[in-house]
Amino acid sequence: MTERPSIGASHSTSGIRLSERTWGYLLASPAFLLVGLVAVAPIAAALWLSLHRRLPVFGVEEFVGLWNYVQLWSDDRFWAACRTTLYFTALSVAAELLLGFGLALLLDGLTSGTGGSPRWAQGMIVVPWAIPTVVSAQIWAWLFQPDFGLLNYLLHQVRLITRPIDWLANPDWAIHAAIVMDVWKTAPFAALLLLAGLKTVPRDLYAAARVDGAGAWQQFRHITLPLLMPVVVIVLIFRTMDAVRVFDAVYVLTGGGPGNSTETLSIYAYKTLFQTLQFGYGSTLATAMFLIVAALSSLYLLLLRRHLQETT
């Protein structure tokens, strides 16, 4: 460490000379401690628990090493839940991003066109996001009702369907019903983040592009999209993490059925941990989920870093 005047040294009254780096760590230590207590410690506890076979009802508590992970590897229900979760995540996040982008552009166009900001439009758009998930899932359960649900009625009115669709009772439809609900609920969140990103794009870039004869698509492709990339990645990270952990929306809508066709990792972990009280194996499932989320987030961050390196 090179010797240089440090804040710590100049403020030191006890005569102990602390380097700037040490002072930094010292000042940040409460934050580290907090994160350690609320995030790292529980994760470590879950990891530790996942190395045990723990069934409190049967008085079983034994260290089994990686036995639970071996079980996990051969657990069909786990792999089915993985597939369901990733399918749900891929489709819902993609749809949310596209729809959110469309909404953001629309709102941005509205505001820049009139000069004033139509707060009512922004306010209206976040309503689905603001409704508690359990409530909106119950509402959607009614909308999806095959005989007197609104959705089938509307589809029938516009002659898209001739027979009612069994949205939730059909194992092929049910997961898509859950995706529709999730997109409805969280596209506004994506839209708000993207709208904030759009506001930071300097307007004179567009003016300059127009002078150079760029059309609307070219402006979007070469100005809006590249400048918005960091925001897009943030939206992707947020939404992917949420979608991989999806629980209440699907649980209220289908309970994981029919025939486990909508059982996500969270639902499987919940049933294992809290309904059948298999604390060891349930923690193994939770750990697996944690690893999946961590892997996906790292992948996004890697992509973002590469993108930033390319553009600078």
Place this chain on the structure above:
Amino acid sequence: MMIARAVVTFCAALALGCAPAGDRPHDPNIVLVFKHGKLSGDGAILSNILREFERRHPGIVVREELLPSSSDRQHQYYAMNLDGGQAPFDLLGVDTIWVQEFAKAGWIASLEKVLPPAEREQFFPGPIKAATFKGQLYAVPWYIDAGVLYYRRDLLDRHGVAPPKTWPDLVHAAQRILDAERDPRLAGFVWQGKQYEGLVCFALEVLHSNGSDLWGGDRARAEAGLRFLRETVAGHRITPVSVGMADEESTRQIFGSGRALFMRNWPYAWSLFQREGSLVRGKVGIAPLPSFPGYPSAPVLGGWMLAVPRASAHQQEVGELIRFLTSPDAQRLVALGLGYNPTRRDLYADESLVGARPLLKDLYPIFLEARPRPVTPYYLLLSQALQPEVSAVVVGRKTPREALDAVRRQLTRIVGSSDLPVAVEGL
């Protein structure tokens, strides 16, 4: 230092109030915390019963603390708190299917002395069996439920059909009436087919009424029972596909809007059908669930019981409270005011009660036959393994054989193969 200690002592005394010491039977400071799921209807009826208990037992205060009515959430709450060894409550309402688990875990106390064997005769046998773990009683039945068959009396009468005694009879009756009525919005038979506990109840009712069960019994008859579930939808076409997502409430709404001939449900729906403005008012009949020829009807037992955490410091007082809550007088009040069915058999001959709720006469033989779901501490594990598999059969994803094989594989993994005979004891 002395002064500081005196101040602390003084403050502590203030905080405790003027607590007299002593081991008198009714210490004036005894507060019994009663945790239970919210009952439907007027909460004042139960509160009044508790106030009456307090009046008769000076020095005891009962504090009701309500949990959400979702039984999953209640189970979760109890498990978390009881596993800690220091439950913040003295009395809890338990689902019939939890008693074995809680007793096995050592979370709840034996109630052998609260309800001596001679007195148990006065209760229905099903709940007593469900509450008995290794020969000892661990919960006292509070109110009782069982699966029943609802039918549209008016439509059956119009077509000269008697309430079916067997499942094939029900299929024929439904097909005959549906053919004659030619109403595309009328369904034949609705039941709870969603992937949840309710589906396990109905599946067990069908399997038990075929002389088999889901684990140790006759494998061929178990498969035949599961196949019947699927065939109501796919072969006989008396059940709408949407039953694969139906729970108690959604089937009640279909039947209650006059759009089903038969329904499997719990007795609670009856009084809702008889309400002012109900579309099926006066048109509904109730009967024991059908069975396969040669086997008796096999309604599944439901209902709630009262249990005491082992950690409660007031075992004797809370025992008295249980006796009071399950006394004929208290059960009569709850039955009249809230519609929950008594667990004491002699109340079904009580004129003041049966006069007001004639349905109890029909329910009596059904409750007498009500069969507990597998009485084992493994029940919740078993049910969780069964739910997706039975659901997959209902929606046509798996054959009954594949489903039963998958259940066996899962249970083997959960309990470990060497424990299996113990796990399935009594299934």
